[in-house]
Amino acid sequence: MRRLVLLSLIAVAGCSQAYVGKIDSRTFRIEGPGIPGGSSGPNRREAERLCPKGFRVLNEETHRNTTDRANEENGVFTNWTIRCL
Numbered sequence: 001m002r003r004l005v006l007l008s009l010i011a012v013a014g015c016s017q018a019y020v021g022k023i024d025s026r027t028f029r030i031e032g033p034g035i036p037g038g039s040s041g042p043n044r045r046e047a048e049r050l051c052p053k054g055f056r057v058l059n060e061e062t063h064r065n066t067t068d069r070a071n072e073e074n075g076v077f078t079n080w081t082i083r084c085l
Contacts, residue, residue, distance in 0.1 A: 017033060017042060017046075018030050018031060018032045018033060018042040018043055018045075018046040019031040020046055020050065023081070026083050026084040027058070027081065027082070027083045027084075028047075028050055028081070028082050028083075028084075029079065029080070029081050030043045030046050030047060030079065030080045030081075030082060031077070031079045032077055032078040032079060032080070033077070034075045034076065034077050035075045035076060035078075040060075040078050040080070043078055043079075043080045047080065047082050050082070050084065051082065051084035051085065053084065053085055054084070054085040055082045055083065055084050055085060056082065056083050056085065057080055057081070057082055058080075058081045058082060058083055059080065059081040060078065060079070060080055060081075061078070061079040061080075062076060062077070062078050062079075063076070063077055063079075064076055064077070
């Protein structure tokens, strides 16, 4: 029973993390997970991990995934383009 609970927690944690793509040596694109109500928390945590000395948000895109009914409950997706200072 404990293993099942642990595996389910790991699966949920994996779905709530942001995806990072590298554009150049100091510029990154962060694609946030779908969060009900929208939030930039996962993006901010990932940006602070990538740029411990600070970062600047160059572009922010927010959208709702409405083309796929199965993912509609995932909420609002926030994507950032950042540059490390």
